[in-house]
Amino acid sequence: PMQLAAATTVLATRGQARTPRLLRSVAGQTQPNEARETITAPPAYWDAVHESMRAVVHSARGTARKIGEDIRYQMASKTGTSQVIGIAQNAIYVEAEVAERHRNHGLFIAFAPYESPTIAVAVIVENGGGASAASPIARAVLDAWLVDEAALDSEATAGALADG
Structure with a gap:
């Protein structure tokens, strides 16, 4: 998860690699998280990735549109599934027929707010x-950071990713 969070940060900041933090809770001021390095790409590439990730939650055909039904901010995200066991080339994966410990892992990455992460x-x-198992958890984390703390105001959220 930390590598995925680090990669998501690079996407959110349009190339600024920062060290991810594992949090139990947030109280008081956040500390600046300076960029370690910058990855350069044409702005059109970053725009395409951002818009595609925004559509995952905020478009009618987005794969995580359900978690965006009553959302108070826009996010960018990507859904994913990781196989635990291999299946034959032409076989069909039927979750109910697979032992629980061999079922696929659910993945979800996101950044928010969309315009100024x-x-x-x-x-x-x-x-x-x-x-579908991971996305509601991510939504709850984002809500706690952005909504529960009334942090949709850009001044209040000048922290984790915006610093630097």
Whole structure:
């Protein structure tokens, strides 16, 4: 998850690699997280990735649109599934027929707010079956950071990703 969070931060900041932090809770001021290095790419590439990730939650056909139904901010995200065991080339994966410990892992990465990101998250739910298990957890983390703390105001969120 930490490598996914680090990669998500690079996407959110359009190339600024920062060291991810594992948090139990947030109280008081956040500390600046300076960029370690910058990865350069044409702005059109960053724009395409950002818009595609925004559509995952905020478009009618997005794979995580369900978690965006009552959202108070825009996020960018990517769903994913990681196989635990291999299946034959032409076989069909039927979750109910697979032992729980061999079921797919659910993955979800996100950053928010979309226009001026201050947080990036990565969630993996072991044997969760798919991103539908991980995406609500990520949404809860983002809500706690952005909504519960009334941090949608850009001044209040000048922290984790925006510093530097």
